Amino acid sequence: MFEELNDLYQQVIMDHSKKPHNFGTLAGANCCARGQNPLCGDQMQIFLKTEDNIVRDLRWEGDGCAIFKASSSMMTDSLKGKTRGEITQLFDEFHAMITTGEIAPNNHLGKLEVLSGVNRFPARVKCALLGWRAAMSALEGDHQPVSTE
Amino acid sequence: MHGHPLIYLDNAATSQKPQVVIDALTQFYRCDNANVHRGIHELSNRASAAFEKTRERAARFINASHSDEIIFTRGTTESINLLANAWGNQTVKAGDVILLTEMEHHSNIVPWQLLARRTGAKLAFLPVNGDEGLLDLSRLEDSLTSNVRLLAFTHISNALGTINPLVELCEKARKRGILTFVDAAQSAGHRRLDVQELGCDFLALSGHKMCAPTGIGLLYGRLELLDDMEPWQGGGDMISSVDFHESTWNKVPHKFEAGTPNIADTIALHAAMDYLDAVGRDRIAQHDSEIGAYAFEELERLGKVRLFGPRNQRAGLVSFLLHNIHAHDVVTFADRQGVALRGGHHCTQPLMKKLGVSSTSRASFYFYNTTEEVDRLIEVLRGIQKFFGE
Missing domain, CATH: 3.90.1150.10 (Aspartate Aminotransferase, domain 1)
Known part of the structure; x- marks a missing residue:
């Protein structure tokens, strides 16, 4: 019945949404931020432990749709061990993929490319970006809750 | 799709x-388009007559006793904002209470929060009994305290599908001298409404949820209440005379309709009401x-x-x-x-x-x-x- 959605809801996305990685709070976190999507009420909190400009560990918690949960879960996997500079670059690549569908050659997206299908579902772009916006806000030390609106 | x-x-x-509503819109723009309440020329007379006929039609639609009790707005949200300003600003004082319910749409919460901020009034909420989505009416008597100025509630909940006991709520409030406002956005196009039988003091509806175009709705208010209210927006049409430093107001309902109204959509609302009553x-x-x-x-x-x-x-x-x-x-x-x-x-x-x-x-x-x-x-x-x- 939903063949055309197999691309958006791939098995790896379903797995992450059902059993999100790095889920929970993080003792000793030195950056944190909240994110929310006012349109649907999705909300999350992210906790990062940074050291020498590198994200050593991070956790998140929140509730929302499968795309939001999978994207946040996969993001936390991919940010671990990266520098702020690397994360900013990765965010730009991810943002471009989600909003325009463009995937730059020699990108650093790796497994995150499974989320490229979101681009064809404009109503779901916010879901895929919520976790990222919260992470970027935490790294920038901006403690205002981020909103996708 | x-x-x-x-x-x-x-x-x-x-x-x-429905097609009749779309036709009413195009017919107006094609053949009758002019501003209302201003012109002496025939086209303006025609537009004014059709516009005011909708007011009469709307009064019949909710069985208001007089068409002057119908104020055209952009919709329910604007109606509530009008009420919170025109009625609230002059009536509600610090310590007064606006009683709402826990199942209200943001549009029947936020304008009252703004009023509370302006006046020092408080908001109170009749509780909902959980997933079943019914108002806990056992709390009603105790909630209708002497400092409650208004009981404002939705007729039908857009989030739950609950139909609230409108008559009972209005009657209990009236017995204590408390005014009532009914948000009929979800009900007006779905069932008969008779404001005199219901005994509410104010009621709002949105045209677009009942086959009419977006951007047109109304606020009903009992005439003696509207007469005592101050305008909330100033401009053309709402005045009787204007001096450099002072003005006097037009009579109800025009006092609350500043500027050129949404003429075409109002006329299409007439067609929508006819259509709904035909169904x-x-x-x-x-x-x-x-x-x-x-x-x-x-x-x-x-x-x-x-x-x-x-x-x-x-x-x-x-x-x-x-x-x-x-x-x-x-x-x-x-x-x-x-x-x-x-x-x-x-x-x-x-x-x-x-x-x-x-x-x-x-x-x-x-x-x-x-x-x-x-x-x-x-x-x-x-x-x-x-x-x-x-």
Whole structure:
């Protein structure tokens, strides 16, 4: 019945949404931020432990749709061990993929490319970006809750 | 839609428009377009007459005793803002209470919060009894304290499908000398409304949820209350005379309609009201009740679903959550099968918080929806459960 959605809801996305990685709070976190999507009420909190400009560990918690949960879960996997500079670059690549569908050659997206299908579902772009916006806000030390609106 | 016939189940957000309404709009712009209440020329007279005829038609639609009791607005939200300003600013003082219910739409909460901020008044809320979505009426008497100035509540909940006991609520408030406001956004196009029989002091509705265009609605108020209220917006048409430093106001209802109104959509609202009465509002109410009950039962039979709102005497909408599947995913999947649902907090965030959910999926019906469409919805939901391994 939903063949055309197999691309958006791939098995790896379903797995992450059902059993999100790095889920929970993080003792000793030195950056944190909240994110929310006012349109649907999705909300999350992210906790990062940074050291020498590198994200050593991070956790998140929140509730929302499968795309939001999978994207946040996969993001936390991919940010671990990266520098702020690397994360900013990765965010730009991810943002471009989600909003325009463009995937730059020699990108650093790796497994995150499974989320490229979101681009064809404009109503779901916010879901895929919520976790990222919260992470970027935490790294920038901006403690205002981020909103996708 | 996406290769499937469209099944439009988002009528609580806005209804589809019949041809007669679209024709009324184009007819006005093609043949009768002029400004109202100003011209001496024939075209303006024609536009003014059609505009004021809608006021009379709207008064008949809700059985107001006089057409001057109808103020045209952009919709229910603007009506409530008008009320909170024009009535609230001069009547409500620090320590006064505006009594609402926990199931109100943001549009019947936020204007009162703004009024409370301006005046030092407080808001109080009649509780909802949980997923069943009924008002706890045992708390009503105690809540109607001497400092309550207004009881403002929704007739039909857009998030739960609850039909509130309007007559009882208005009567209990009236006995204590408390004014009442009814948000009829979800009910006006779905059942007969008689403001005199209901005994409410104010009522608001939106045209676009009842076959009329967007951007037109109204506020009903009892004439003696409107007479005492100050204007809330200044401009043309709302004045009697203007001096450099002072002005006097036009009479009700024009006192509350500053500037050129939404003429074409108002005239199309007339056509929508005629259309709804030709279909028959009693028949629509009956259909709502049957299709709402059918959808509720079928969702229950589907299983692994959390249902909101009362089992009996519900409006023509169902709010639900499939176990372990988020409302947004449900709406995306249903959309791909041509079924238009709404997923989210339905502009009732405080209610959602109270129920401990961030969102629900909602199917809302109108007279053109059929039980076959409900069957198709259930079939699609079953497919979604299967996809998600539920």
